[in-house]
Amino acid sequence: MIARLTRHPAVVPIGAVVLAILIGAVVILLAGLNPIDAYAAVLQGSLDVRNLDYTFSVWGFICGMGLVAAIPLRMGEFNLGGNGQLVLGGITAYVVASQLGLPGIVAVPLALIAAMLVSGGFAAVSAPLATRFGIPIIISTLLLSPVAVAVASYLVRFPLAEKGSGNAQTPVLPEDAHIWSLGDLRYTTVGLLLIIAVMVIFYIVDSRSAVGFELRVTGANRRFGEYAGLKPGRLALGAMGSAGAVAGLVGAIIVLSSPYRFIDGALISPGYTFAGLAAALLAGGRPALVPVTAILFTILQVGGASMERTAEVPRQLSDVLQGVVIVILALRVVLDRRRAGAGKDS
Amino acid sequence: MSTAAVELRAISKRFDAVVANDGIDLVLARGTVHAVMGENGAGKSTLMSILFGLVRPDSGDIVVDGETRSFQSPLDAIAAGLGMVHQHFRLFDSMTVAENVVFGAEPTRGGRIDRAAAAERVRSLADRYGLDTDPQARVGDLSAGARQRVEILKALHRDARILILDEPTAVLTPSEVTSLFTVIRRAAEDGTTVVLVTHKIQEVLDVSTEVTVLRDGRVSGRFVTADTTSAELVRAMTGREVEIVANPGTGTLGETVLEVEGVSVTDARLERVSNVSLSVRRGEIVGIAGVSGNGQHDLVAAVLGTTPVSAGRIRLGDHDMTGAPVAARRAAGLAVIPEDRRGEGSAVTMSITENLSLGHHRQPPIGWPTGFGRGWMSLAAARTRASEQISSYDIRTSGEKQPVGSLSGGNAQKVVIARELSFDAPLLIAEQPTQGVDVGAIEAIHGRLLDYRASGRGILLVSHEISELLALADRVLVMFAGEIVAEFDRSRASAERIGAAMAGAAAAAGEEWTA
Numbered sequence: 001m002i003a004r005l006t007r008h009p010a011v012v013p014i015g016a017v018v019l020a021i022l023i024g025a026v027v028i029l030l031a032g033l034n035p036i037d038a039y040a041a042v043l044q045g046s047l048d049v050r051n052l053d054y055t056f057s058v059w060g061f062i063c064g065m066g067l068v069a070a071i072p073l074r075m076g077e078f079n080l081g082g083n084g085q086l087v088l089g090g091i092t093a094y095v096v097a098s099q100l101g102l103p104g105i106v107a108v109p110l111a112l113i114a115a116m117l118v119s120g121g122f123a124a125v126s127a128p129l130a131t132r133f134g135i136p137i138i139i140s141t142l143l144l145s146p147v148a149v150a151v152a153s154y155l156v157r158f159p160l161a162e163k164g165s166g167n168a169q170t171p172v173l174p175e176d177a178h179i180w181s182l183g184d185l186r187y188t189t190v191g192l193l194l195i196i197a198v199m200v201i202f203y204i205v206d207s208r209s210a211v212g213f214e215l216r217v218t219g220a221n222r223r224f225g226e227y228a229g230l231k232p233g234r235l236a237l238g239a240m241g242s243a244g245a246v247a248g249l250v251g252a253i254i255v256l257s258s259p260y261r262f263i264d265g266a267l268i269s270p271g272y273t274f275a276g277l278a279a280a281l282l283a284g285g286r287p288a289l290v291p292v293t294a295i296l297f298t299i300l301q302v303g304g305a306s307m308e309r310t311a312e313v314p315r316q317l318s319d320v321l322q323g324v325v326i327v328i329l330a331l332r333v334v335l336d337r338r339r340a341g342a343g344k345d346s
Numbered sequence: 347m348s349t350a351a352v353e354l355r356a357i358s359k360r361f362d363a364v365v366a367n368d369g370i371d372l373v374l375a376r377g378t379v380h381a382v383m384g385e386n387g388a389g390k391s392t393l394m395s396i397l398f399g400l401v402r403p404d405s406g407d408i409v410v411d412g413e414t415r416s417f418q419s420p421l422d423a424i425a426a427g428l429g430m431v432h433q434h435f436r437l438f439d440s441m442t443v444a445e446n447v448v449f450g451a452e453p454t455r456g457g458r459i460d461r462a463a464a465a466e467r468v469r470s471l472a473d474r475y476g477l478d479t480d481p482q483a484r485v486g487d488l489s490a491g492a493r494q495r496v497e498i499l500k501a502l503h504r505d506a507r508i509l510i511l512d513e514p515t516a517v518l519t520p521s522e523v524t525s526l527f528t529v530i531r532r533a534a535e536d537g538t539t540v541v542l543v544t545h546k547i548q549e550v551l552d553v554s555t556e557v558t559v560l561r562d563g564r565v566s567g568r569f570v571t572a573d574t575t576s577a578e579l580v581r582a583m584t585g586r587e588v589e590i591v592a593n594p595g596t597g598t599l600g601e602t603v604l605e606v607e608g609v610s611v612t613d614a615r616l617e618r619v620s621n622v623s624l625s626v627r628r629g630e631i632v633g634i635a636g637v638s639g640n641g642q643h644d645l646v647a648a649v650l651g652t653t654p655v656s657a658g659r660i661r662l663g664d665h666d667m668t669g670a671p672v673a674a675r676r677a678a679g680l681a682v683i684p685e686d687r688r689g690e691g692s693a694v695t696m697s698i699t700e701n702l703s704l705g706h707h708r709q710p711p712i713g714w715p716t717g718f719g720r721g722w723m724s725l726a727a728a729r730t731r732a733s734e735q736i737s738s739y740d741i742r743t744s745g746e747k748q749p750v751g752s753l754s755g756g757n758a759q760k761v762v763i764a765r766e767l768s769f770d771a772p773l774l775i776a777e778q779p780t781q782g783v784d785v786g787a788i789e790a791i792h793g794r795l796l797d798y799r800a801s802g803r804g805i806l807l808v809s810h811e812i813s814e815l816l817a818l819a820d821r822v823l824v825m826f827a828g829e830i831v832a833e834f835d836r837s838r839a840s841a842e843r844i845g846a847a848m849a850g851a852a853a854a855a856g857e858e859w860t861a
C-alpha cells in the first residue's frame with residue numbers, strides 16, 4: 001500500500017517542492033530570520049492585486065520558457081540553451097522592428113516571426129550536432145548559448161547602441177512598433193495571448209498528432225522508437241527548432257514590450273529560462289501541467305523581491321529553491337532512464 | 347527414521363499484494379529427483395529461496411532430517427546439508443574454478459589455502475559425478491554450461507546432501523542438458539536428494555522420480571513421474587486442457603520475401619555474424635536454432651536495419667534493402683517480434699493502446715494518411731482498435747490505459763505480438779516469440795504463427811527451444827558462432843539431429859560436457 005502510494009507520479013515532484021521549501025526555511029533560520037514571515041512576504045508580494053498585471057506577464061514568460069525546455073524533454077532531450085535562444089530572438093525582433101521602417105501593423109508580426117525563425121534555426125543546429133557528430137544536445141545547447149548571448153551583447157554595445165547613453169542598450173523603438181497592450185495594462189500584452197496560444201498548440205500536437213506521439217515514444221524508449229522506424233534525428237530537429245522558435249517569440253515579446261528596447265542582460269537576469277526549465281521538469285514535460293507548475297515559480301520570482309523588502313531575506317533565495325527543485329527532478333529523470341534501460345522482466 | 351530428507355509444511359510467503367507461496371507442503375524423499383514445476387510466477391523460486399534460507403517464510407515449518415529448522419541465512423542451510431544452484435550464477439569471474447569451488451570452505455595447510463589440495467578435491471569430485479572441468483581455468487572464460495558445473499561442484503564440495511537446481515537448463519545446449527541429467531541421476535544414486543525446478547514438461551518426464559506442480563502459489567498436483575502423462579502435468583500447471591498445435595506440413599511456397607546473401611555483422615571488431623545466406627518464401631516458416639548469443643540476434647538486427655552489415659546484401663521482396671533505414675524496410679513489408687521485449691519491443695511506461703498503435707499511427711483507422719487530416723491521430727480509433735486486440739489476443743489487463751510495464755511478461759509479449767502481426771507484413775521475424783510466456787499462451791501464439799504462414803506469408807523464427815522449432819518450422823537452420831552450421835528439412839529435423847548439430851559445433855570449439 002505504502003509502496004503503491006510512493007510510486008504515484010506526483011510524489012517526486014511534490015516532494016521536491018516540499019523539500020526545497022524546507023531547505024529554504026532552514027537557510028532562513030540559519031541566517032537568524034523568520035521563515036514564516038519570509039514565505040508570507042513571497043505570497044503577499046506575488047498575489048497582491050496591484051501587482052497582478054506584472055505577475056501575469058512573468059507567468060507568461062515562464063510558461064514560454066517552460067515550453068522551450070518541455071518540448072525537447074518530451075523526447076528525453078534537455079535544452080539548456082534557452083538564454084541564447086531568448087536573446088537572439090530579442091535582438092532579431094529589435095532589428096526588424098526598428099531598422100526596416102515598416103508600419104506597426106506589419107512590423108510587429110514580422111518582428112515576431114523573424115525572431116522565431118532565427119532562434120528556431122539557431123536551436124535546431126544542436127540536432128545535427130547530435131546525430132552527425134555525437135555531441136549530446138544537453139551539451140551543445142549549453143555551449144552554444146553563451147555564444148549567442150555574446151553576439152547580441154556586441155550588437156547592442158556597438159552597431160545598435162543608443163548614442164550618448166552610458167547603458168548598453170538600444171534606443172527606444174518607435175511607438176508604432178510597440179506590441180499591443182491589453183486595455184490599459186502596463187505589462188500584460190497581446191504577447192501573453194500568443195504564449196497561451198502556443199501552449200494550446202503544444203498540448204494538441206503532443207496528444208493528437210503523429211509527430212507528438214513519436215516524440216513521446218522516443219522519450220519513453222528510444223530503442224523502441226528506432227525499432228519501429230522512427231527517426232530520432234529528425235524528431236530532434238523538429239523539437240529543437242520549435243523550442244528555439246518559442247524562445248525567440250518570448251525574447252521578441254519582451255523587447256517589444258515596455259521599456260521597448262533591447263537592454264543588455266535584461267532578458268537573462270530575471271531568470272525566466274531557469275524558472276521555465278524548473279517548471280518543465282516539475283511538470284515532467286507534460287504540456288497541460290507546465291502552466292500550473294509555472295505558477296509556483298512565478299510566485300517565487302515575483303515574491304522574491306517583496307520578500308527582500310519586507311523580510312530582509314535576499315531574493316537569491318528564490319534561485320536556491322529553484323535550484324533544489326531542478327536537481328531533485330533531474331536526478332529523477334536520470335534514475336528513471338537508467339532503470340528503464342537496465343530493466344528486464346522474467 | 348523417516349525417509350524424507352526434507353519436509354516443507356504449510357509454507358506461506360507474500361510480497362506486498364502478491365501471495366507467492368500459499369500453504370505449500372512439499373516432501374522430498376531421500377535419494378530421489380523431485381521436480382518442482384509450474385508456470386512463470388507460480389512461486390517456485392520463492393519456495394526454493396525459503397528452503398535455502400535466502401527468504402524468511404511468513405509461516406510454515408522447514409524440517410530437515412526430521413528436525414525442525416529455522417534458517418537465518420544460506421549459511422545455516424549449507425550447514426544443514428543443502429546446496430543451491432541459482433537461476434543466475436553467483437561466481438567470481440576473476441578467480442579459478444578451484445578457488446570458486448572451495449570459496450568459503452577452503453582446505454588449509456599451515457593457515458594458508460592449500461591450492462594443490464583444492465585442485466585435487468575439485469578433480470576427484472568432478473570424476474565422481476562426471477562433471478568435466480579444468481580446476482585451473484578462470485571462471486570468466488567459461489561457457490554458461492561450464493559455469494553451472496562449477497556451481498554444482500561448489501555445492502557438492504560442501505557435502506550437500508540436498509541439491510536444489512533452479513531452472514538449470516535455461517542456459518544449456520541440448521547435449522549439455524543430457525549430460526546434466528546424467529550428473530543428476532548419478533548424484534541421486536549416491537543418495538543425494540535433488541530438487542529440479544523447471545517449467546519444461548519433457549525434462550520432468552526425463553529425469554524426475556516425483557513431481558510437485560505449483561500454480562498461483564499453491565500445490566496443484568503431486569505425481570509419481572512414472573505414472574503420469576504430459577497432458578496431466580499441463581492440466582495441473584495451467585488448470586485447463588491445452589490443445590497442442592503443430593505444423594500440419596508444408597503448404598504451397600510463393601515468392602521469396604527475404605533474401606540474405608553472404609551477410610556479416612561486425613560489432614566492436616568482433617565478427618558476430620559471418621557470411622550468412624538464407625531465404626524465406628511466402629508460405630514457409632524458416633527456423634533458426636542455436637544457443638543464445640551465437641549471432642542470431644545480430645542477424646535479426648541486420649535484417650531490421652538497426653545494425654549495419656559489414657558485408658553482404660539483404661533483399662525484402664523485390665527491394666534491395668542493404669543500407670536502407672528501418673522505416674523503409676518496414677514499409678517494404680517487415681514486422682519483427684524482438685527478443686528484448688522491455689528494451690526494444692515496448693515502452694513500459696506507455697499504455698497498451700500507445701504500444702499497440704506505434705507504427706500503425708499514420709495509417710487508417712488511427713491516422714489519416716492523406717489530405718487535410720494528414721499527420722493527426724484519432725485517439726478514439728486507437729482505443730477501439732486496442733480493445734479489439736486485447737480481447738482477440740486475450741491480454742489480461744485492467745484496461746487499455748494500463749502501462750505495459752505493469753503487465754505480466756506473457757501479457758506484455760501478447761501486446762508486442764498483436765502489434766507486429768497486425769502489420770500483415772509479407773515477412774515476420776519472430777525472435778523467441780514465447781519466452782516468458784505460460785504454457786497455455788504458448789499454444790495460442792504458435793497457432794497464430796501457423797495461421798500467419800497459412801495466410802501466405804513468410805516467417806523467420808529464431809528460437810532456443812528445439813520443441814518450438816520442431817512444432818512450427820518447415821526448415822531449421824542451426825547457428826553457431828555467427829555461422830550457419832547445418833540445415834534440416836522438416837522431414838529430417840529431429841531434436842537429436844538439431845541438438846547434435848548445435849553440440850557438434852560446440853564440441854569442435856571445445857565446449858562440450860563429457861558425461
Ligand SMILES: Nc1ncnc2c1ncn2[C@@H]1O[C@H](COP(=O)(O)OP(=O)(O)O)[C@@H](O)[C@H]1O
Pocket residue numbers: 361362364365366384385386387388389390391392393
Ligand atoms: N522479492 C520479491 N518482491 C516482490 N514480489 C516477488 C518477489 N519475488 C517473487 N515475487 C513475486 O512472487 C511470485 C512468484 O515468483 P517466483 O517464486 O519467482 O515464481 P517462479 O520462480 O515460479 O517463476 C511472482 O508473482 C513474483 O512477481
Ligand SMILES: [Mg+2]
Pocket residue numbers: 390391392433513
Ligand atoms: Mg523462478
